[in-house]
Amino acid sequence: RKEVEQDPGPFNVPEGATVAFNCTYSNSASQSFFWYRQDCRKEPKLLMSVYSSGNEDGRFTAQLNRASQYISLLIRDSKLSDSATYLCVEGEGNTPLVFGKGTRLSVIA
């Protein structure tokens, strides 16, 4: 059974801090990876895709390590509005995406 493992947290960090989340996936054939953000009592929303070469979107950087089968998300200069649960997601071929249970982040003033 495919699984995505994440530290549930919570990660409590002050505003302006840099925080990193990792997640590991079990399916070595996985081809696509994503990070989603889910606010309390809201639907998951796509934050960013994760490419083999790594990618950056403003304060957010995603990295993929295929050899060790893990994905990372780095958030720089944390804002109060970054407080949410971050879901790690992997996908392969014609099967539905596999979602991790999420890592909860709380940014404190």
Add this chain to the structure above:
Amino acid sequence: NAGVTQTPKFRVLKTGQSMTLLCAQDMNHEYMYWYRQDPGMGLRLIHYSVGEGTTAKGEVPDGYNVSRLKKQNFLLGLESAAPSQTSVYFCASSYSTGNQPQHFGDGTRLSIL
């Protein structure tokens, strides 16, 4: 841009009642999904569809039925509601399965008394 729309947003049922949750998407996506999310459990896939007229079981299909008569709509049915089905239900859609991100509706909060 409507995206993925779920109706109703909230519903309270009595044990044994039946109901249908409707999901509609206007992005011309082939694939649609129904999830449930319980506190501390993450998203669990109930059923999904890879195209009009097709359905497939997910991780937790028991107690639910689905239909995809039109490409833009995916219905989730509870034939005889049980308290264990109290949850938040999310519908999602995507262009394909494992290679494309899914786009979610804003959820249906269902309580079974």
